[in-house]
Amino acid sequence: MLNATTIALIPLLPLAGFLVLGLFGRKYFKNSSGIIATILLLAATILAIYTAYGYFFEYGKVNGVYEKFIPLKYTWLQFSEGVSIDMGIMLDPITCMMLVVITFVSLMVHIYSLTYMKGEERFATYYSFLGLFTFSMLALVISSNVFQIYIFWELVGVSSFLLIGFYYDKPSAVAACKKAFIVTRFADLGFLIGILILSFYSGTLDFSALIQRLTTxxxxxxxxxxxxxxxxxxxxxxxxxLVFIGAAGKSAMFPLQIWLPDAMEGPTPVSALIHAATMVVAGVFLVARLFPVFALSAPDALRLVAYVGAISALLAAIIACTQTDIKRVLAFSTISQIGYMMFALGVSKYGGEGGLGYTASMFHLFTHAMFKALLFLGAGSVIHFIHSNEMKDMGGLRKYLPVTHITFLIACLAIAGIPPFAGFFSKEEILSAAYQNNMIIYWIALFTSGLTAFYMFRLYFGIFWNKAPSLKERAGGEAHAHGEGGFAMMLPLILLATGAAAAGFIPFGNFVSSDGKGSESAFHLQFSIAPVLFGLTGIFIAMWLYKKENNKPDIIAASMNGLYKSAWNKFYFDEMYLFVTKKILFNLVAKPAAWIDKNVVDGLVNATGNTTMFISKKIKGIQSGKVQQYAAYFLVAAIAVAVLFIYWWK
Incomplete structure (x- = not known):
């Protein structure tokens, strides 16, 4: 059995990188900071794989069930007997899976950034922030109690704020990091209130005890x-x-999805890390962690999870079909895929065959990490080459970026659900779970799968096919003589492409299930026909419209008029939030509050000060320092006392 020290080293290694590079990187390790951080992440990845292997194949299964292990637990704050905040480490199937996903994707980002971020003035700071982000997410997934997870939940938010706003001299990046931080803070308030209610009724903060008490x-x-x-x-x-509101905010679910597209202002490798393995999947992990309570004791809340996930998946997919910034297309794609994971949890039951949705959700989280990280890093390779995010500046790049082209195509096939790529297997299980439990969500998911294939291959053909002008005509006339970025950028693409192609063959249900007993994933050829046909239809429509330059997309967009314009403007969610904020909250709440603060609160304080000043001005002459004046005061007072004495004596 692995000891607690080995497991604790997994998050502590990136934390050490954050501290060393954050304090001394710019002065002592400016050129080697990336290598130091990458070595530390490599060690953490090896330990994570070692831990997962030991859990799944050696000691995790007891009497046919994967048990929760708590190798470390100590009391941090003791309030009263039976009520304390403990800090600890908990291992179970989803924890081990997440340890591997987070460390592996973060390692790919670290390696990729060696070239992509080379020459940045704050190179060491960038790697220190990556270390903090990775540490925060790793500590979150091994947390043994609900308050501990909340601590690192907030630290993930701080880390994202730092990375999204890395280019602090860029106004759009500053606005984006503030937007992400503020939106998720509102959601986290709900999470905190939910924690307080759960702990009040369960009498504990410990996950195992809380789940046991609230499901028995x-x-x-x-x-x-x-x-x-x-x-x-x-x-x-x-x-x-309320807990789900916190999860929805972190995972950018409807109607709190507005922060994620703007988060693309951060460096592209950061986008890969946020979208594939850290921040946005934290919400899915939280729902999965408390899934027994959702499924057995709060089915109405679980239905809400299902419908919010389905709406988010469809809405984001429609918007993605209209966007022209390649990173924003991928951002809305992430929202849609996280929606898939959420509604898969929402239609699931606890244990047995009914738990297929839970397994499918975690499986899709695993496969999505591979192909979404690959998509973002592939987009980074394109941006690094062409110096533009806009599709209008691209086209015909397959001959200039051959490795990026092939790996990006693999990722597109995977996310489109085309067999035998990884996304096919996990998405089929999600659709199967929806088909068995909620036909409305199934049809929404099936239609969304077709949209996914369409917008991803719209992106693929727009980047690598379509028009093919000379490079001198693009991106402000700058010619690009350099290649794809070298070994450091290509290695992560190749490794992630391997995962995107092969990860679906892992018998995932044997390792991860809602009750820990494992389950066999059955493949039904007849059931797969419809999803694959929808996916292929989306691909062929995208090929017809975007493989060669033509005016068909413009004609179709013009014919759809209002719908296209609304989707292009993200259904005006930002405008609605601004209206509510500025016209309602500012005018009806903020302005009256400011008036009360200025005229009542400040008025009382100022009146007290002014009264004191007035009295002091009137009486300050008494303290003149003139002895004659003091003698006169004394004489008057003495006469007054004598008169009073005589009057009262009578």
Missing amino acids: PGSAELSAALSSSFMGISALTWAMV
Whole structure:
């Protein structure tokens, strides 16, 4: 069995990189900071794979069930007997899976950035921020209690703020990092309130104890949580809805998706890390961590998860079909794919064949990490070559970027659900789970899968085929003599492409399931016909419209008029939030509050000060320092006392 020190080193190694490079990098390790951070991440990745292997193949299974192990636990804050905040490490199937995903994708980003970010003035700072981000997410997934996960949940938010706003001299990047931070803070307020409600009724913050107490029929804690209600909804359902709000904010689910597209202002490798393995999947992980409570005790909250996930998937896919910035297309693609993971959890049950959705969600999280990281790093290779994010500046790049072209194509086939690539297997399981439990969500998901294939191959053909003018005509007339970026940029693309092509063949259900017992993933050829046909249809439509330069897309966009314009403007969600913020909150809440603060609160304070000043001015002459004046005051006072004495003596 692995000891706690070995497991603790996995997050502590990137933390060491953050501290060393953050404090001394710019002065002592300016040129070698990337190598130092990459070596530390490589060590963490090896330890993560070693830990996962040991858990899945040696000691994790007890009597046929993968158990939760807590190799480290200590009391951090003791409030009273039975109530404390503990810090610890918990290992279970989804923790081990996430350790591998986070460290591997982060390692790919570290290697890739050696070339992509070379020459940046704040090169060491960039790598220190990457270390903090990786540490935060690793510490989040090994957390043994709900308050501990909240601590690192917020640290992930801080890390994203630093990385999205890395180009702090760029106004759009500053605005984007503030937007991400503020939007997720509102969602995290819901998460915090949900934590407080859960801990109040369960009497614990520990995940294992909390889940056991709130899912055991007849337990005092569960009875109290279900019998207490507000607006006809039980306290437990409210708690799980509030927890999901926190998850929806972090994972950019409807209607809190507005921050993620703007987060593309950060460096492209950061986008790969945020989208593939860290911040946006944290929400999915949180719902999966508390899934037994959702499924067994708060089914209404789980239905909300399902429908929000389905709406997010469809809405983001429609918007992605209209965007022209390649990173924003991928951003909306991420929202759509996270939606898939969410509604897969939402249609799942706990244990047995009904738990297919849970396994499918985690499987898609795993495969998505491979092909989405590959898509972003491939986009980075294109941007590094062409110095533009806009599709209008691209086309015909397959002969200039052969490795990027092939690996990007593999990623597009994977996300489109084309067999035998990884996305096919995980997406088929999600669709199968939806088909068995909710036909409305199934049809939404099936249509969305066709849209996914369309917008991804719209992107593929727009970048690598379409028009082919000379490079001198692009990106401001700058000629590009350099190649694809060298070994450091190509190696991650090749490794991730291997994962995107082969990860689907892993018998994932044997390792990860809702009840830890494992399950066999059955493949049904007849069921797969419709999803594959939808995917191929989307690809062929994209090929017809975008393989060669023509005016068909413009004609179709003009014919759709209002719908296309709305989708291109992201259905005006940003405008609606600005309207609510500026016209309602600012005018009806902020301005009255500012008036009260200025005229009532400040007015009382100022009145007190002014009164004191007025009195002091009137009486300050008494303290003149003139002895004659003091003698006169004394004489007057003495006469007054004598008169009063005589008057009262009578």
